[in-house]
Amino acid sequence: MNVSRRPTLTALALAGLVVLSYVAWSVFQAPGKAPVANGAAAPAAVAVETAVVTALDVNEDTNAIGSLKANESVILRPEVSGKVVRIGFRDGALVRRGELLIGLDAAIPAAELAQAQASLALARSTHQRNQELLAKKFISPQALDASAAALKVQEAAVQLAQARLSKLQLKAPFDGVVGLRDVSLGSYIKEGEALINLEDIRSLRVDFRLAETEVSRLRVGQELTLFSDALPDESFVAQVDAINPQIDPDGRSIAVRARLDNRAGKLRPGMFVRVRLNFGQRSGVLMIPEAAIEAGNPPSLFRVVDGKAEKVDVRLGVRRNGQVEILSGVQAGDVVVTAGQLKLRPGTPVQPVSAQP
Template sequence: MQKSLRRHGVAIVSVLALGGLAYLAYNAYRAPAGAAAPAAGNAAAAKPGAGAPPAGGFPTAVELTRVARVSLVIDATAVGSLRSNESVTLRPETAGRIAAINFKDGVPVGKGAVLVALDDATQSAELAQARANLELAKATFKRNEELFAKKFISSQALDSAAATLRVQQAALALAEAKQAKTQIRAPFSGVVGIRNVSVGDYVKEGQDLINLEDMRTLKVDFRLPEAMLPRLKVGQPVEVVSDALPGERFTATLAAIDPLVDANGRAIACRARLDNAGGQLRPGMFVRTRLIFEARDDALMIPEQALVADPQQAFVFTVVDGKAKKVPVKTGLRRGAQVEVVEGLKEGDVVVAAGQLKLRDGAPVRDAAAPPPGTPAPAAKPETPAKAAS
């Protein structure tokens, strides 16, 4: 009986000892890491709140920037092509053999100049025949008028002579037109291209002979997104640059806006006119265009990464007295990595540019570029004693 009581007592003591050890382990686990438990004798000397974080928590390191006022140009850029003010490929309207070529490749020619002449022997003979027939018809009609005045012929005979005269006049005009078609003339002043035919070649109707380009004024064709349509106005200046002429800038004028928007690319075709009196540019060249809509000197810009997306309204965090402040903003244009702020900020405001995702309104912050508070200043280097003069 005594042995049984002794065993129960040992078990109870063991359970109590294990419970005490568990309690001590639990308290040790809840203590802050690295904080040593004060000794029993020094418990009264421990100061309350020692080692605790300041009220509101430690400041969060963030990157800061200031709202800057800059010049902002509202423009639209596009790529385009140059076209001649007038361009035509000359072709003969009648078949024949080339009798003369009256130009040199790539030289200017005037309006109406005969560039290519075909053999017109047949047409010249038909023209001479038509002239002779017309002279005969004129003489017959004049004689019939005299006879009709003397009542020697009827009015019907006079009418027949008049009709014959008109037929011969038409025949002469037809012969002259046929003879004129043997001469290919310049329809306007311009520069001829490079010919691929020679004297003696037989050409067919509609065969390409030579191209003629009026390059004193060039057309600049380009396309812009349909969103730009409300800003487009005829007469706006267009800046034109070409990779072939680095450093050169040319000014054109918007001359026409296509009334039809391309349904495939949702773009609108535009045409500007460029004075090319110097002849530096050529039709077919690739150019870059810039259409300036507006220029402002008071745009407030911040880095685009400073914006925090929100379903209701975008916002940024400003820093006031070392604390973050949530400020809703209204944005405008974007240029590169910068965004315009239309409402919500003013020039000189300090804005969190990076690290704002872990902030809340009123949280303490510090500039990540500055050393943390309490960091000792680097020790000054001892001065090197001057060498004694020898």
């Protein structure tokens, strides 16, 4: 039986070899199919979001935060102590320059002034009489000189009494609006005590700071726009009035002061405002979404060339509303990747997809 099985096994082995040979020949000779080297598969395309580099007209402006101040502002304080005997204003009222606001008890200084004026009148009369006597040679020139000196002394005494009396009257140094008083008739106030504030708000100042890089574009007289949260539906126009000649070495910024007309009285000193200063318009500015930029030194981005990712270094300019200017590295019409960069390497195949809502 062993002898009869050997031809059968031999035949089966030969048949298997023939089948294997045919299969191998079919694989390598099949049209349109090539062997895959080392078993590696072609890389799949990475889905990314993209944007087209666009040339736009861009307003050259800068923004800052400012604080409003009155054109003129003062807190009235007495130079001498005394009792309040007169209040000549209503809280929050408009007053004129020279108008009496607060009067202190002036009984003693007024009496001193009257005494000085009487002495002056006597000295003037004496000097005039001495002039007549000298003309008749009844007195010596030295006597006339003495009466002239006495006259000057009495004139000075009157001026001194008048100055002391004036210090008891607090008058408005300029037209403006008074604040809220904390003093009443009969109050005894001390020298230097704060009594009332006076503000000229017909025009206002706004102080703000800009980066030192803006210095070359600043000019006195430039127009700027102000926005206040207190009046969200309105804007106000001001002009640059002064520019500090010194740069702040700590913040690398420069102080700027502007003025605006406030005769309508809508704004108040102390308000915070947003300042927008316009330097003009530039055309053909290349803009892309900020999301396309990868931070670094220098910054970079991926652009799509022939369906593959290509990494390029770029130089950035101004930023506006989520967009950034590209000064070099790309051209108008280039397609750049805005989402999915973390999956990319130079040369990676990409498949642009629509942005997610």
